[in-house]
Amino acid sequence: MVVIRVALDVPIDTLFDYIAPDAVLQDVGFRVRVPFGKRFMIGIIMAVSHDTQISSDKLKQAETILRDIALPPVLIDLFEFCSRYYHYPIGMVVMNGLPSRMRNVRPLARSSHKLSLFRLTDLGRTIAPSSLSARYKVKQRLLTWLNEVGTINQIEARKISPRAPKILQEMQTQGWLKPVSGTGEPPLEISPFCAVPLTTEQTIAISAIQTEINQFNTWLLHGITGSGKTEVYLQVTSLLLARGKQVLILVPEINLTPQLEAIFRSRFPSTCLISLHSKLTPSERMEGWLQSQRGEASIVLGTRLAIFTPLPKLGLIIVDEEHDQSFKQQDGLRYSARDVAIFRAKQANIPIILGSATPSLESYHNAITGRFRLLRMSTRAVKNAVLPPIHYIDTRTHPLTEGLSEPLLTALDNYLNLQRQSMVFINRRGYAPVLLCKSCAWLASCPRCASRLVVHLKQKALCCHYCGHNEALPLACPQCGDQDLMPFGHGTQRIETALERFFPNARILRVDRDTIRRKGDWQTILDTIHDRKVDILVGTQLLAKGHNFPHLSLVGVLNADASLYSTDFRAEERLFAQLMQVAGRTGRTEIAGEVLIQTEFPDHPLYGALRQHDYDAYARLLLKEREITLFPPFSYQALLNAEAPEMTMALAFLNDANALAKPMNSIEIFDPVPAQMTRLKGLERAHLLVQSPSRKRLQFFLSEWYTKLRQIPNRKVRWALDVDPLEF
DNA sequence: AGCACGCCGACT
DNA sequence: GTCGGCGTGCTC
Numbered sequence: 001m002v003v004i005r006v007a008l009d010v011p012i013d014t015l016f017d018y019i020a021p022d023a024v025l026q027d028v029g030f031r032v033r034v035p036f037g038k039r040f041m042i043g044i045i046m047a048v049s050h051d052t053q054i055s056s057d058k059l060k061q062a063e064t065i066l067r068d069i070a071l072p073p074v075l076i077d078l079f080e081f082c083s084r085y086y087h088y089p090i091g092m093v094v095m096n097g098l099p100s101r102m103r104n105v106r107p108l109a110r111s112s113h114k115l116s117l118f119r120l121t122d123l124g125r126t127i128a129p130s131s132l133s134a135r136y137k138v139k140q141r142l143l144t145w146l147n148e149v150g151t152i153n154q155i156e157a158r159k160i161s162p163r164a165p166k167i168l169q170e171m172q173t174q175g176w177l178k179p180v181s182g183t184g185e186p187p188l189e190i191s192p193f194c195a196v197p198l199t200t201e202q203t204i205a206i207s208a209i210q211t212e213i214n215q216f217n218t219w220l221l222h223g224i225t226g227s228g229k230t231e232v233y234l235q236v237t238s239l240l241l242a243r244g245k246q247v248l249i250l251v252p253e254i255n256l257t258p259q260l261e262a263i264f265r266s267r268f269p270s271t272c273l274i275s276l277h278s279k280l281t282p283s284e285r286m287e288g289w290l291q292s293q294r295g296e297a298s299i300v301l302g303t304r305l306a307i308f309t310p311l312p313k314l315g316l317i318i319v320d321e322e323h324d325q326s327f328k329q330q331d332g333l334r335y336s337a338r339d340v341a342i343f344r345a346k347q348a349n350i351p352i353i354l355g356s357a358t359p360s361l362e363s364y365h366n367a368i369t370g371r372f373r374l375l376r377m378s379t380r381a382v383k384n385a386v387l388p389p390i391h392y393i394d395t396r397t398h399p400l401t402e403g404l405s406e407p408l409l410t411a412l413d414n415y416l417n418l419q420r421q422s423m424v425f426i427n428r429r430g431y432a433p434v435l436l437c438k439s440c441a442w443l444a445s446c447p448r449c450a451s452r453l454v455v456h457l458k459q460k461a462l463c464c465h466y467c468g469h470n471e472a473l474p475l476a477c478p479q480c481g482d483q484d485l486m487p488f489g490h491g492t493q494r495i496e497t498a499l500e501r502f503f504p505n506a507r508i509l510r511v512d513r514d515t516i517r518r519k520g521d522w523q524t525i526l527d528t529i530h531d532r533k534v535d536i537l538v539g540t541q542l543l544a545k546g547h548n549f550p551h552l553s554l555v556g557v558l559n560a561d562a563s564l565y566s567t568d569f570r571a572e573e574r575l576f577a578q579l580m581q582v583a584g585r586t587g588r589t590e591i592a593g594e595v596l597i598q599t600e601f602p603d604h605p606l607y608g609a610l611r612q613h614d615y616d617a618y619a620r621l622l623l624k625e626r627e628i629t630l631f632p633p634f635s636y637q638a639l640l641n642a643e644a645p646e647m648t649m650a651l652a653f654l655n656d657a658n659a660l661a662k663p664m665n666s667i668e669i670f671d672p673v674p675a676q677m678t679r680l681k682g683l684e685r686a687h688l689l690v691q692s693p694s695r696k697r698l699q700f701f702l703s704e705w706y707t708k709l710r711q712i713p714n715r716k717v718r719w720a721l722d723v724d725p726l727e728f
Numbered sequence: 729a730g731c732a733c734g735c736c737g738a739c740t
Numbered sequence: 741g742t743c744g745g746c747g748t749g750c751t752c
Binding site: 034713 | 749752
């Protein structure tokens with residue numbers, strides 16, 4: 001009797017056995033349609049066997065094995081590793097990692113046009129976009145793109161206009177375009193053209209990686225902002241493309257994809273590059289997945305979900321901004337794409353590069369203890385570009401008007417007169433974070449969360465930044481009826497308004513999640529900044545991440561101190577990284593920049609190290625503290641999260657869980673406590689922390705504990721384990 | 729997660 | 741009498 005073991009998208013941590021008379025060993029990895037309870041489901045065959053533990057009266061027969069696309073064995077191993085390490089049901093791990101389109105039985109037709117990639121013919125190159133009449137706006141934009149980037153695919157075209165695919169066909173019949181086959185043949189341009197000579201540090205980094213290009217190594221590329229990490233990525237990528245290998249590049253945020261994509265595309269114009277992220281339609285994602293799986297896509301660039309892409313010829317993984325929290329998924333399968341990437345590189349025996357100006361303390365510790373190989377780049381790549389001086393404005397002696405100090409306003413005025421760009425950074429969107437009634441001290445709070453509602457004056461609304469709850473801005477206090485409601489504190493909208501008053505002639509642009517949504521396009525904002533159509537930028541950390549603004553001279557930081565009081569032991573690490581990133585936005589060209597930070601604690605060691613741009617000194621200081629307190633990276637943690645309608649239920653569950661835990665050597669279990677965000681979306685939340693100096697022992701403990709936890713009869717409590725948690 | 733069964737209250 | 745509330749239990 002032939003039995004197949006199937007992974008199904010259900011929250012039960014087991015595989016399901018089915019009789020499949022026609023199954024063979026080679027069917028592992030194929031999809032299969034099976035009866036499950038009263039319905040049918042699509043699953044993945046994880047194993048083929050001759051015996052089963054399941055009694056024959058329960059055993060059903062599989063309906064059809066869909067032998068169209070198979071998951072390669074390495075991907076199955078990867079899923080199994082994730083299920084084991086993160087203690088999450090195997091079927092849900094598998095389905096989380098695959099395009100949703102695969103759950104559909106509809107044949108995965110390869111629509112012919114999706115593959116096509118176009119480039120200009122010699123005739124096409126002679127046509128200036130501006131020579132076309134304004135009636136052909138789409139055609140103009142397609143030509144401009146092609147002139148700048150070299151190639152265009154269907155997905156990019158559709159972003160320009162929904163009619164673009166048709167117009168591309170038209171341009172092809174006009175003889176302006178020719179299709180390029182994306183069949184993964186080695187690129188014509190093997191060594192990429194680099195306009196600027198490499199720095200010594202770049203050369204050293206590249207040749208170090210090059211000498212061990214065929215084996216597993218975790219390289220920590222610790223390069224200050226502007227030191228040219230991207231150039232190192234490009235050069236190492238070209239080495240592997242020349243060997244016919246595939247390269248996987250992970251970026252933290254979707255906003256960073258287009259930028260890096262454009263750089264890679266212009267450097268490797270005839271190489272098939274695809275980008276994978278959550279904004280693609282299910283079909284687009286499926287198509288990208290298939291191109292990767294067939295080995296046609298040579299460069300795969302994407303957010304954390306891209307780590308589960310099948311890549312038969314994988315030769316290198318790059319994780320850019322490796323310290324970024326976005327690599328950790330915060331719900332469902334709580335995986336760290338960076339850590340999974342390291343596993344994957346080891347599995348494939350290939351190098352992995354973790355790049356950052358401010359590495360996570362975990363990675364930094366691994367580098368100085370020799371587990372990772374450290375590559376440093378401490379000078380800026382552009383000649384004469386220097387790191388900007390950082391000054392502090394003591395807000396105890398400099399009073400604030402609308403959140404802004406007089407020295408900062410003077411500096412803004414100076415740079416405005418010099419026609420240089422400035423940026424004011426405040427990590428809080430909206431107008432004011434609190435709405436307060438002056439007569440009865442009522443505070444606007446979210447009905448579903450333990451959070452304050454944020455005033456959004458322009459939309460005349462109160463918003464919860466955790467659950468999205470939105471209500472009209474009240475005219476009077478709902479508690480006492482007094483009309484004296486006061487917005488308290490400052491957000492980007494309020495700073496924008498204040499700056500408009502202080503500098504009526506300046507062109508001010510606010511950049512945060514709200515304006516991105518409204519304008520619909522991050523790219524147009526970037527263009528506006530690059531074309532110097534803006535004098536003062538006001539924004540959140542969205543502005544800080546990875547972007548290069550050559551005309552920026554002044555960076556002002558408001559409200560940085562908030563993180564210094566945080567109970568989160570990683571808050572300082574994050575604040576330091578964030579301020580280093582913000583400071584790095586300026587002085588990237590020959591023209592020196594300047595950073596002004598408003599703070600109540602200018603003598604805090606964090607600010608001292610920041611002034612020196614000394615990541616190492618501060619990282620070592622933080623590591624000392626972590627060593628004494630036995631926090632990560634000197635211990636490994638797991639969090640048991642529970643949520644329920646009542647806090648008592650959540651805590652009761654955690655107490656039961658605690659009682660079930662077998663006391664073990666070098667495993668420390670803390671008491672259950674309410675989560676930082678006590679209530680979220682109407683559910684009360686609590687957790688229990690487990691800590692151990694040994695990752696192995698922690699894993700051993702968790703495996704045993706998890707099997708017991710699964711047997712607790714499920715009351716109204718939803719629970720999940722978070723291994724290596726970043727949020728508490 | 730679905731989807732059943734099952735046992736109590738308020739309706740045509 | 742039965743429609744429907746959601747507690748409990750199972751899915752190979």
